[in-house]
Amino acid sequence: MAEAVLEREFAELEVPRARGRLREGLRGYGLIVAMWVRSTMTYRTSFVLSTVGNAAITLLDFVAIYIMFSHVDALGGFTLPEVALLYGSCSASLGLADLLLGNTDRIGARIRDGSLDTMLVRPVPLLAQVAADRFALRRLGRIGQGLGVLGWALCTLDVEWTAGKVLLVPVMLLAGGSIFAAVMVAGAAFQFIAGDAAEVQNSFTYGGCTMLQYPPTVFATDLLRGVTFVVPLAFVNWLPALYVLGRPDPLGLPGWAAFLSPLVALAVFVPASLAWRAGVRSYRSTGS
Amino acid sequence: MRQGVRQGVREGVREEVALYAAVAAGGFRRYATYGTATAAGVFTNTVFGFIVAFTYIALWEQRPGLGGYDQAQALTFVWVSQSLLAAGALIGGGFQEELQERVRTGDIAVDLYRPADLQMWWLAADLGRAAFQLLGRGLVPLAAGALVFRLALPSDPSRWLLFLVSVTLGLVVSFALRYLLGLLAFWLLDGSGINLMATVVSIFFSGMLLPLTVFPGAFGEFVRALPWAAMLQVPLDVLLGEHAGAGDAAGALAFQAGWVLVLLGAGRLLQSAATRKVVVQGG
Numbered sequence: 155m156a157e158a159v160l161e162r163e164f165a166e167l168e169v170p171r172a173r174g175r176l177r178e179g180l181r182g183y184g185l186i187v188a189m190w191v192r193s194t195m196t197y198r199t200s201f202v203l204s205t206v207g208n209a210a211i212t213l214l215d216f217v218a219i220y221i222m223f224s225h226v227d228a229l230g231g232f233t234l235p236e237v238a239l240l241y242g243s244c245s246a247s248l249g250l251a252d253l254l255l256g257n258t259d260r261i262g263a264r265i266r267d268g269s270l271d272t273m274l275v276r277p278v279p280l281l282a283q284v285a286a287d288r289f290a291l292r293r294l295g296r297i298g299q300g301l302g303v304l305g306w307a308l309c310t311l312d313v314e315w316t317a318g319k320v321l322l323v324p325v326m327l328l329a330g331g332s333i334f335a336a337v338m339v340a341g342a343a344f345q346f347i348a349g350d351a352a353e354v355q356n357s358f359t360y361g362g363c364t365m366l367q368y369p370p371t372v373f374a375t376d377l378l379r380g381v382t383f384v385v386p387l388a389f390v391n392w393l394p395a396l397y398v399l400g401r402p403d404p405l406g407l408p409g410w411a412a413f414l415s416p417l418v419a420l421a422v423f424v425p426a427s428l429a430w431r432a433g434v435r436s437y438r439s440t441g442s
Numbered sequence: 443m444r445q446g447v448r449q450g451v452r453e454g455v456r457e458e459v460a461l462y463a464a465v466a467a468g469g470f471r472r473y474a475t476y477g478t479a480t481a482a483g484v485f486t487n488t489v490f491g492f493i494v495a496f497t498y499i500a501l502w503e504q505r506p507g508l509g510g511y512d513q514a515q516a517l518t519f520v521w522v523s524q525s526l527l528a529a530g531a532l533i534g535g536g537f538q539e540e541l542q543e544r545v546r547t548g549d550i551a552v553d554l555y556r557p558a559d560l561q562m563w564w565l566a567a568d569l570g571r572a573a574f575q576l577l578g579r580g581l582v583p584l585a586a587g588a589l590v591f592r593l594a595l596p597s598d599p600s601r602w603l604l605f606l607v608s609v610t611l612g613l614v615v616s617f618a619l620r621y622l623l624g625l626l627a628f629w630l631l632d633g634s635g636i637n638l639m640a641t642v643v644s645i646f647f648s649g650m651l652l653p654l655t656v657f658p659g660a661f662g663e664f665v666r667a668l669p670w671a672a673m674l675q676v677p678l679d680v681l682l683g684e685h686a687g688a689g690d691a692a693g694a695l696a697f698q699a700g701w702v703l704v705l706l707g708a709g710r711l712l713q714s715a716a717t718r719k720v721v722v723q724g725g
Contacts, residue, residue: 361489
């Protein structure tokens with residue numbers, strides 16, 4: 155009886171504390187981001203060049219696809235506007251994740267030079283600090299470019315729009331961004347074990363996006379299973395986009411699976427945040 | 443008397459060679475230290491290799507012979523280019539950020555004071571780095587690709603030798619171009635924007651995204667004449683036997699050597715302009 159009361163009291167205590175911590179984290183994140191934005195604006199030419207460069211990196215990816223389509227009418231059975239839909243959506247999603255917490259991969263360098271210790275004693279949650287570290291506003295370039303290609307694809311494609319499909323497009327971008335974000339947090343956690351292995355997460359973020367911009371029909375079935383059930387990148391844009399295009403999933407998943415993206419996005423944060431906590435707990439300072 | 447002078451000159455040359463060899467060995471050892479980073483890079487190159495390979499299979503199944511390659515050659519293109527990426531610093535990396543940082547902090551004054559040429563010093567260090575990354579990051583992805591896909595790797599050892607010469611020339615072209623970027627820090631101070639743009643250009647124009655032989659018409663001819671073609675496309679074509687005759691191969695190597703001379707020369711000019719600009723403050 156007493157135990158139950160105590161438990162309830164704890165539960166009541168925990169909720170506001172957790173909420174307070176989230177608010178505190180977001181506030182800290184906002185402050186650090188604002189600081190980096192001010193600092194970026196000191197070198198305006200460099201900022202403009204790098205924003206344009208950021209958009210151009212991904213645009214040239216698309217130019218390569220365009221050149222491919224100058225030789226063929228369809229790749230894996232998909233036309234150019236259909237591939238553009240895949241390309242634009244995953245590019246915008248990755249851009250979003252990259253803008254909001256793309257510099258988490260710097261944590262290995264922070265561990266090496268000991269500056270993570272400074273972060274640990276600051277009164278802001280560590281993840282918020284790591285995520286906002288050197289916040290790079292130039293990454294808006296990639297988002298803008300992805301949205302541009304996506305817009306072109308949606309205008310060119312002859313889609314039979316339903317309410318579900320209209321809703322699915324923004325949901326796809328946000329959920330996709332969250333899935334990539336979870337991968338980035340997991341990648342940062344991995345650096346607590348292997349400090350120099352920052353590049354591994356590129357395989358899943360940039361490599362994943364390179365894969366997702368092509369139709370799933372191009373790839374081997376085992377690879378498709380891997381990115382659907384193990385690292386669920388297929389939910390970033392493949393499944394939603396296939397639904398919008400009215401095409402079946404090559405693995406035979408039902409149509410409603412397209413709407414699972416937000417749930418998958420939440421689900422992948424569980425292992426990612428557990429890994430992050432384990433990483434932080436196992437952290438030993440280099441002492442320098 | 444004259445013999446003494448000649449001996450002195452020879453001694454000097456020998457000392458210089460020993461110096462730059464030591465710098466190159468240092469570059470090699472420096473990158474060899476980071477085992478986990480190398481393993482992570484190998485993993486990433488292999489993953490990308492698989493992804494790109496599947497898209498090329500789809501493309502070449504529909505258009506056999508596209509760009510003058512059959513499917514096995516196209517797949518060889520994928521895997522060998524993944525193996526050369528790190529060595530050629532085609533997606534960034536290498537030394538220019540470090541050079542820019544030394545300019546920004548003023549450490550460059552110490553470098554200029556050394557009894558060694560700035561350009562040769564960095565060239566030696568960068569070739570040392572490239573030699574390590576050619577081995578450390580090149581062999582495993584290529585082996586992985588060769589295990590899973592049917593590649594068109596030549597059995598003729600002279601072709602491999604020619605490939606090695608072509609790769610070396612490509613590495614020097616890559617260095618010479620990045621040296622120019624590094625020196626721009628004397629005027630710009632913050633090089634991050636320039637570096638990013640340079641990466642974009644090199645990813646696209648080296649043929650990493652798509653072989654340059656697939657680029658259509660006059661645009662294709664234009665991109666195949668640019669220095670970035672000398673970094674990846676030309677070595678790969680040498681390996682794939684696209685320059686089969688002795689004359690063709692010599693032409694390909696001459697194209698690379700031409701860019702080496704032009705870009706290293708431009709680097710010399712920019713270097714002398716930059717060093718005239720340096721004002722060292724005491725303290």
